[in-house]
Amino acid sequence: MDDASDEFRFLPGQAADLDVEVVPPVSRLTSTLPDGRKVSGLRFGEGPPVAVFLHGGGLNAHTWDTTILATGLPAIAVDLPGHGDSSWRDDENYTGASLAEDVAPAIREWTGSPFVLVGHSLGGLTAAALAAHHPDLVRALIVVDITPGMDPDGGAAQIRAFFAGPIDWASREELVERALAFGLGGNRAAAARGVFLNSRVRADGRVEWKHHYARIANRLAADSAAADEAQEKQGAMRDALASSGWKDLAAVAAPLTLVRGARGFLTDADVAEFRRRVPEATVIELDSGHNVHEQMPAALARIIVDVAHGDDE
Numbered sequence: 403m404d405d406a407s408d409e410f411r412f413l414p415g416q417a418a419d420l421d422v423e424v425v426p427p428v429s430r431l432t433s434t435l436p437d438g439r440k441v442s443g444l445r446f447g448e449g450p451p452v453a454v455f456l457h458g459g460g461l462n463a464h465t466w467d468t469t470i471l472a473t474g475l476p477a478i479a480v481d482l483p484g485h486g487d488s489s490w491r492d493d494e495n496y497t498g499a500s501l502a503e504d505v506a507p508a509i510r511e512w513t514g515s516p517f518v519l520v521g522h523s524l525g526g527l528t529a530a531a532l533a534a535h536h537p538d539l540v541r542a543l544i545v546v547d548i549t550p551g552m553d554p555d556g557g558a559a560q561i562r563a564f565f566a567g568p569i570d571w572a573s574r575e576e577l578v579e580r581a582l583a584f585g586l587g588g589n590r591a592a593a594a595r596g597v598f599l600n601s602r603v604r605a606d607g608r609v610e611w612k613h614h615y616a617r618i619a620n621r622l623a624a625d626s627a628a629a630d631e632a633q634e635k636q637g638a639m640r641d642a643l644a645s646s647g648w649k650d651l652a653a654v655a656a657p658l659t660l661v662r663g664a665r666g667f668l669t670d671a672d673v674a675e676f677r678r679r680v681p682e683a684t685v686i687e688l689d690s691g692h693n694v695h696e697q698m699p700a701a702l703a704r705i706i707v708d709v710a711h712g713d714d715e
Contacts, residue, residue, distance in 0.1 A: 413471070420471055428645075430442060431443045431445055442487035443480040443481060449476050450513060453475050454519050455477060455525070456482060458692075460600075463480055463481045463486050465596070465696060468699040469706070471641060480508070482524070483602060484496050497643060501524070507616075507656065518541060522693070527581070527647055530647060533656055537555050537655050540616075542709050544706060545651075551672055551674045562619055563584070565620075577611075578594050583594070660684070660686070661688060662686070663693075672695065
């Protein structure tokens with residue numbers, strides 16, 4: 403079984419890679435929703451958090467470790483429901499709007515003042531909904547490589563295929579090899595770190611992903627009729643979800659920044675539509691793939707710090 407303290411063992415090496423001399427204190431947080439489900443997160447540093455981070459689908463709070471270390475800011479990174487150490491949703495409803503309402507009570511409990519909210523991919527849609535419906539929490543919003551109108555046939559298909567494998571494995575090394583075979587995870591050391599932090603060892607010794615997405619993708623891959631039905635439902639919901647997402651972004655009162663990975667999931671048309679719908683927002687492009695925070699953490703951290711300090715001026 404895993405030693406829970408091992409989840410922080412990578413931080414000194416990540417800090418050294420960034421020339422960060424001191425690793426801040428890091429602890430795990432847990433909040434209980436009225437229905438008994440748990441929302442988990444990580445607190446970096448002491449004092450009220452300056453920034454709160456929401457990860458993308460199939461990831462977890464630790465995906466932000468390097469970026470948070472690079473900012474040097476007190477921060478909280480949240481495990482979205484269905485991911486990390488947070489409870490799964492029985493209804494499998496992992497839309498930005500539903501996740502925002504799940505995490506809002508926990509974030510309110512863990513924070514003492516408005517913060518810069520940073521969301522990547524699914525976490526970006528969640529962040530937009532959170533900022534729109536809980537404006538007192540958010541003083542600035544940064545959305546990373548996602549818009550409500552993102553092309554569904556873009557790079558996200560690779561991630562769905564990656565997770566549509568077995569639900570358990572003999573070892574974490576098997577998961578590392580799979581990630582590298584799909585061109586995910588960067589180098590072997592980074593992939594091994596990501597797999598360790600995104601998987602758990604069961605009592606029977608088998609390894610499984612922490613997130614619910616792997617179970618859902620595996621079930622759909624094994625049942626073509628269910629997959630076809632899910633595809634039809636997704637198609638019917640897509641326009642409604644996009645409309646809801648654009649309304650959330652339009653309702654955000656806080657300063658808004660979109661960070662695009664030049665080789666990420668957003669197309670030029672997606673970005674043009676974002677500029678048209680949210681003309682007052684700032685758009686910044688970095689030479690990165692979709693996971694900007696993992697591929698260019700220092701550059702993204704500078705943007706976050708500039709937004710945080712700029713909002714103070």
